Amino acid sequence: MQTEIIAHRGASKYAPENTMHAFTKALEMQADAIETDVHLTKDNIPVLMHDERINRTSNGRGYIRDFTYEQLLQFDVGSWFAPKFADAKIITLDEFLSWIKQTNMRAHIELKNNKVDYDAIETIVYQHIKNHSMQERSTVSSFNFESIQRFQQMTESITLAYLTSNITKTKRQAFEKHPTNALHIKQTLLRKRLIRCSKQKNIPLRVFTINKISQMMRCYDLRIKGIFTDVPDVAVEARCNWMTRKD
Numbered sequence: 258m259q260t261e262i263i264a265h266r267g268a269s270k271y272a273p274e275n276t277m278h279a280f281t282k283a284l285e286m287q288a289d290a291i292e293t294d295v296h297l298t299k300d301n302i303p304v305l306m307h308d309e310r311i312n313r314t315s316n317g318r319g320y321i322r323d324f325t326y327e328q329l330l331q332f333d334v335g336s337w338f339a340p341k342f343a344d345a346k347i348i349t350l351d352e353f354l355s356w357i358k359q360t361n362m363r364a365h366i367e368l369k370n371n372k373v374d375y376d377a378i379e380t381i382v383y384q385h386i387k388n389h390s391m392q393e394r395s396t397v398s399s400f401n402f403e404s405i406q407r408f409q410q411m412t413e414s415i416t417l418a419y420l421t422s423n424i425t426k427t428k429r430q431a432f433e434k435h436p437t438n439a440l441h442i443k444q445t446l447l448r449k450r451l452i453r454c455s456k457q458k459n460i461p462l463r464v465f466t467i468n469k470i471s472q473m474m475r476c477y478d479l480r481i482k483g484i485f486t487d488v489p490d491v492a493v494e495a496r497c498n499w500m501t502r503k504d
């Protein structure tokens with residue numbers, strides 16, 4: 258088994274995160290998958306951005322949920338990163354799925370509903386995945402465990418993952434009661450006990466965010482299922498070196 262390389266918000270070290278520029282870069286760099294973050298606009302259109310507000314990654318201000326999709330199109334989501342990306346516009350989940358479907362990459366769709374609990378985001382996202390027949394190539398994740406459980410009740414046809422930066426008693430209990438197909442953890446949680454436990458229970462781990470070669474090599478040695486990285490080119494090269502070394 259080789260560790261899956263997942264471009265975190267696209268190849269986000271090289272182009273503005275969650276834009277087509279970052280996604281096409283990830284494809285060029287031969288990532289196995291792309292991770293992206295989903296919010297709902299005022300008119301319930303799923304769009305891709307990391308933060309709940311557009312302030313950091315656009316030339317506008319305010320919450321995504323307070324703008325219609327049409328209104329969001331007036332903002333430039335690229336020049337905060339570099340002037341040459343000034344043409345970048347916020348993209349919809351629909352546009353992303355139409356594009357990725359034509360590649361051989363997997364889609365890691367993170368519901369960003371741990372701060373704003375968007376009403377019916379699970380049904381809306383599921384419908385989009387189905388419309389593009391991307392059920393087999395998509396994984397849906399969230400820091401909001403209840404949302405993942407709602408998704409679980411709705412369908413068994415999509416792989417689901419809890420996302421977490423810490424392991425609390427409540428989270429452990431939630432996981433035991435409603436296990437998901439995978440667990441996506443912050444790299445500081447990558448300890449022997451958790452690795453052993455995940456192997457015993459046959460629950461793959463994916464780890465975020467891995468940008469250093471030494472961390473990548475450790476994940477490859479541990480046969481971790483996947484790593485989220487801002488630098489897929491570095492991860493692909495490191496994986497080639499790791500494989501050569503292993504032979």
Ligand code: G3P
Binds near residue numbers: 307398
């Ligand atoms: O899905 C892994 C990772 O994206 C979770 O953290 O904050 O980068 O969305 P964040």
Ligand code: MG
Binds near residue numbers: 292293294367
């Ligand atoms: Mg994310």
